Amino acid sequence: MEWSMVFAMTTKVIETLAFSLFRIKSYLGRFLYQFQIFAKMTQDIEMKEQQPALSNSLSITAPSTFQNLKEIAALIEVGAYAREVRRIVRAIRWTIQLRRKLKASVLSAFLNYVLIPGSELHSRLYSYLPKEDDQDMELDTATSATQAPAKHPLPELEVYCCFLVLIFLIDQKRYSEAKACSSASIARLKNLNRRTVDVLASRLYFYYSLSYELTGDLAEIRGNLLALHRTATLRLDELGQETLLNLLLRNYLYYNLYDQAEKLRSKAPRFEAHSNQQFCRYLFYLGKIRTIQLEYTDAKESLLQAARKAPDAALGFRVICNKWAVIVRLLLGEIPERTIFMQKGMEKALRPYFELTNAVRIGDLELFKTVADKFSNTFSSDRTDNLIVRLRHNVIRTGLRNISISYSRISLADVAKKLRLDSPNPIADAESIVAKAIRDGAIDATLDHANGWMVSKETGDIYSTNEPQVAFNSRIAFCLNMHNEAVRALRFPPNSHKEKEGAEKRRERQQQEQELAKHIAEDDDDEF
């Protein structure tokens, strides 16, 4: 109990500090943000210390989670009254940390505390929770009875309760019930139009879509999601818009409807990302669409950015971003480095792609075919199998490039044999393939039809051309650009304007400058 008071006090102190600092303008904006991070970190550390300390006796663990939930409810109330969204965001963050500890008893006690027992919402949510053994319940109801006044719950709190029950159901894998719960909650949300609810609402949308996806009924909710997106746009709810756009894209891409996904994405309003996770997801879906549409450069940029921005904890997401990024790079003709495949935790998942890269690098069609067949299950579950088929062309090109570099003159029959083209008429095939490769600029050679061979051109001395100058220029421009950006981003140290230079310090500084000036003058004289 003492811990919670200390906890509450520190929150108050930090909040008042934050408030006072908030009044000071401009360059303290960044400082404040760091302060908030610091505040959150201290709170997290305190909470983590709290829970292991009290976990020894079973009967106290449930109330400590319950206490946390009560604190979260208090925070949400304060946030709702003061109309501050960041508190709600913080509340959600704490809830996610508590997710593992949610049990039916705790939830039912919390529902009793927050909602009016007997109200329609309460009875509906209560019905989802299984009834557990009574002694825990009695303990909790005893404590809650002393503290809870019967008050009319805020809409934020109601939505928050729906949210809690929903994640509880999903964690318990009761997906059909989760479906029903989420649909009912979404229906309730339609009437609420408050910014503070938006954050909770966007989480609800996400779990709504997730529960439908886990039961395999994604197509049903597409109409609902579109309607919700419309409403969010009308209400200028940017976080909701972002979340719903991502959910819709996920919906379309689940059913391979790339065309419709692209049409939606190009027409939907775009703005600064509010949430890093949503932005990462958006980049990933964009990358996927671009890959299928053969725009490999854009796709590579999006996918690599998504993989970089993703938080370290999101391992599965980063794995699949990397898988698609590897394939796009192979399709562009560049070979990804070995270190990509050796990243922590991803080695096993990326193994098939590693072997595929190997086959493409060597330029061996047979090896490529064996690898593709061996891992065809993985590829089809990743939905990359059609892309792998497109890679065949790259394998042939790489093989051709190797041959053209190693031989100055080689007959077409040998080329066909080396490329292992399995076709009824290999020489004619090889001839047309080489001709196309020459036209595309992949290899530098000429063909001699009468004698049936390919003659590689000599690569001249590159330093006698303009090439190095151009390469240098791009690098110089980049460095200069970086320098300019750095200069522009310079900031004064935050408290410099506060410190007035004391009279003593000023005298000292002036003295030093005078000495320096005398020194330089003397040096000059000496040199003369």
Add this chain to the structure above:
Amino acid sequence: MDPKFTEVSQIFQLFKAAFVRKDFDTCIKLLSQLKVMLTEFKSLPPLFEEMPNAIQERTLARDIYEHAVFLSVKIEDQDALERDFFQLKPYYTDTYGLQPSSQEHPILGLNLLRLLVQNRIAEFHTELELLPSSALENPCIKHAIELEQSFMEGAYNRVLSARQTVPHEIYVYFMDLLAKTVRDEIAGCSEKAYDSLSINDARQMLLFSSDLDLVKYIEEEHPEWEIRKGFVFFQRAKESAPCKEIPSLQLINQTLSYARELERIV
């Protein structure tokens, strides 16, 4: 709905008869009539209401649109083909309870082929993603996929030989169009790859039946090629010596910008 249904079926029979007779004008007239009458049926997309004989109506509508697709190929109207195919598509993807049509795969393959010929490769791949893997085994669709691969790789002779192995006679129209595209591609590649070709070889590669056709083609499309002593010379003498002049203006600009930026460094 029954009298309308029987009326539509009757006109459809007339349409089919005219189609077999190759009387395309009557076909077009009857088709527009049929389309107007189909708008009265409520169970079709986009309304999708559940009427008592919904399945029958949808099957009939699907048949009508399939014939419309075949008709547009016969009259060689690619826009009409695109329109009719888009109208037909919801019947394949969104309607349940209908017997799978025997023409489904040939028509899907036909659409893929059309996209390939019009060089809309991005849409080709997008459509390909929509097909389930079982459909990829179907000969019509497999044919289109292999064609696209050969096209990408540059094995144009495979493309041309595939013309002989068309799985459905309706594809012949597109194969002819494809042949023309392939010919242009081969000409472009040969230009870069060969110094010269004998007339016979050139004729063979570009698939002309006589020397005269070849000469006419060269005069029309590639006037820069020369024909001398029984050989076709592709003009590539221009790129022999690298330019001796230095791009002075560009260098001056670059150096000035370096100087300016360096001055800015405090």
